[in-house]
Amino acid sequence: MVAVPLSIQSALEDRHQALAVSGGPALAEVARRVLSPYGGSGRMEADGAPIWVAEDAAEVLNLAFHELATNAAKPGTPSVPNGCVTVSWRLGRLRKPDASVLI
Numbered sequence: 001m002v003a004v005p006l007s008i009q010s011a012l013e014d015r016h017q018a019l020a021v022s023g024g025p026a027l028a029e030v031a032r033r034v035l036s037p038y039g040g041s042g043r044m045e046a047d048g049a050p051i052w053v054a055e056d057a058a059e060v061l062n063l064a065f066h067e068l069a070t071n072a073a074k075p076g077t078p079s080v081p082n083g084c085v086t087v088s089w090r091l092g093r094l095r096k097p098d099a100s101v102l103i
Contacts, residue, residue: 007037025058027051031087034065038073038085048089 030053031046038044046065053061065087072085 010037024052024054027053027061027089030058030061031065034062035069035085035087038069043083044069044072044085044087046087048087049091051089051091 028046028048028050035044035046068085068087
């Protein structure tokens, strides 16, 4: 059996909690919980309009944010003195009749 470091256990528990919220988690919470183990001290930031997403969408976004964070960490974005990764979003109207919100 492999010992899993407490920091990784905590990050996984946080991700699980973000997905388990009744009615779907807030997008900001999903992003922050996924990015936080990689940044610390404001090196990875997430901010945008308050949006709650369906649980299946949260799973996909969780993977996307995780991919972003690991890809940023590989070349060293959080390791350089002023390196920072910022994820932001806004709401906007689409001009299509079958879709009302663009994220």
